[in-house]
Amino acid sequence: xxxxxxxxxxxxxxxxxxxxxxxxxxxxxxxxxxxxxxxxxxxxxxxxxxxxxxxxxxxxxxxxxxxxxxxxxxxxxxxxxxxxxxxxxxxxxxxxxxxxxxxxxxxxxxxxxxxxxxxxxxxxxxxxxxxxxxxxxxxxxxxxxxxxxxxxxxxxxxxxxxxxxxxxxxxxxxxxxxxxxxxxxxxxxxxxxxxxxxxxxxxxxx
Amino acid sequence: xxxxxxxxxxxxxxxxxxxxxxxxxxxxxxxxxxxxxxxxxxxxxxxxxxxxxxxxxxxxxxxxxxxxxxxxxxxxxxxxxxxxxxxxxxxxxxxxxxxxxxxxxxxxxxxxxxxxxxxxxxxxxxxxxxxxxxxxxxxxxxxxxxxxxxxxxxxxxxxxxxxxxxxxxxxxxxxxxxxxxxxxxxxxxxxxxxxxxxxxxxxxxx
Numbered sequence: 001x002x003x004x005x006x007x008x009x010x011x012x013x014x015x016x017x018x019x020x021x022x023x024x025x026x027x028x029x030x031x032x033x034x035x036x037x038x039x040x041x042x043x044x045x046x047x048x049x050x051x052x053x054x055x056x057x058x059x060x061x062x063x064x065x066x067x068x069x070x071x072x073x074x075x076x077x078x079x080x081x082x083x084x085x086x087x088x089x090x091x092x093x094x095x096x097x098x099x100x101x102x103x104x105x106x107x108x109x110x111x112x113x114x115x116x117x118x119x120x121x122x123x124x125x126x127x128x129x130x131x132x133x134x135x136x137x138x139x140x141x142x143x144x145x146x147x148x149x150x151x152x153x154x155x156x157x158x159x160x161x162x163x164x165x166x167x168x169x170x171x172x173x174x175x176x177x178x179x180x181x182x183x184x185x186x187x188x189x190x191x192x193x194x195x196x197x198x199x200x201x202x203x204x205x206x
Numbered sequence: 207x208x209x210x211x212x213x214x215x216x217x218x219x220x221x222x223x224x225x226x227x228x229x230x231x232x233x234x235x236x237x238x239x240x241x242x243x244x245x246x247x248x249x250x251x252x253x254x255x256x257x258x259x260x261x262x263x264x265x266x267x268x269x270x271x272x273x274x275x276x277x278x279x280x281x282x283x284x285x286x287x288x289x290x291x292x293x294x295x296x297x298x299x300x301x302x303x304x305x306x307x308x309x310x311x312x313x314x315x316x317x318x319x320x321x322x323x324x325x326x327x328x329x330x331x332x333x334x335x336x337x338x339x340x341x342x343x344x345x346x347x348x349x350x351x352x353x354x355x356x357x358x359x360x361x362x363x364x365x366x367x368x369x370x371x372x373x374x375x376x377x378x379x380x381x382x383x384x385x386x387x388x389x390x391x392x393x394x395x396x397x398x399x400x401x402x403x404x405x406x407x408x409x410x411x412x
Binding site for chain 2: 007008009011012014015016018019020023040042043044047077078079080084086092093094096097098100101103104107108109147148150171172174178179180188190191192193194195196197198199200201202203204205
């Protein structure tokens with residue numbers, strides 16, 4: 001189970017499986033099959049079996065997967081069997097929505113600080129958080145050993161903020177700004193881009 | 207080139223290729239290789255070649271892909287060689303951000319209407335849009351033959367809104383609410399879920 005050996009494309013599907021399994025678990029369902037899971041997530045049963053088998057033997061022929069067991073293993077593999085501190089950089093509409101979002105807990109994440117550079121916003125409260133000055137971001141990020149940031153600043157500010165975050169020790173950036181970030185190879189970036197999702201659907205429309 | 211034959215998982219990667227290619231084009235770059243594209247999007251060159259070859263012969267051995275040609279073909283395949291009307295349902299933080307987002311144009315989409323059920327919000331302006339009453343949503347959606355909606359209402363309201371949209375003829379829903387929607391098989395749903403993106407990155411963190 002070497003991190004280098006599993007293609008990132010498979011890693012990218014595991015959170016989708018985990019989400020589906022956790023939703024089944026919430027409904028009190030204890031077992032599932034690759035067929036059922038496939039229906040939910042829109043991925044073929046064969047692909048799901050292949051992906052999951054990369055990490056060991058999980059299902060039994062004929063009895064399917066134990067949901068609690070598979071959830072635990074996926075949480076372990078994805079390292080969300082712990083709680084990661086996450087900061088938000090940019091307190092516009094998206095930053096506000098993320099600061100108030102209650103979908104992080106139980107999935108491995110907690111927001112710990114939120115930042116903006118607008119003097120009118122600094123010091124204001126958003127939910128439980130006081131908006132902090134981005135001028136103090138690097139220092140506070142380093143001090144608290146934060147590894148993950150969500151970047152919700154305008155496109156023009158995103159690259160500079162990303163560089164500050166990387167210098168401060170951030171290793172994973174969830175980027176909402178509509179630009180590609182240049183970061184060192186040891187830093188991960190994921191993009192939230194509604195258009196790619198829309199384009200994936202228009203393929204099927206008439 | 208039959209829609210039924212290409213796995214959805216490949217379709218899902220095409221918008222990511224398209225975005226990367228359009229960003230290269232903006233920088234004036236005319237050709238690229240599967241290697242270069244792979245570096246940008248984090249997918250192996252072999253996978254990219256395989257995906258793209260599903261739709262015909264594009265690259266030439268040794269000379270790479272013509273970016274303008276590949277952009278045009280991908281736009282054509284994904285049916286974003288036209289402009290689709292999109293409505294926003296739910297004018298909270300995310301709805302506001304989407305209504306003001308300028309990343310839809312040139313990528314195949316335009317927001318045409320925005321809705322909320324809050325009497326305090328109805329009639330207010332967000333950017334160029336007047337917030338309309340969700341009570342009129344079904345009628346206006348049908349009338350204008352809208353096929354695509356972005357759903358940004360609270361989780362508790364999402365299923366009901368989705369059902370209204372489907373009845374009104376919507377065939378593709380981009381769901382920001384943290385629940386799974388039950389929709390007929392001929393309706394596509396995509397989920398925007400920051401947690402799945404975060405979990406894809408924690409796998410690589412220490």
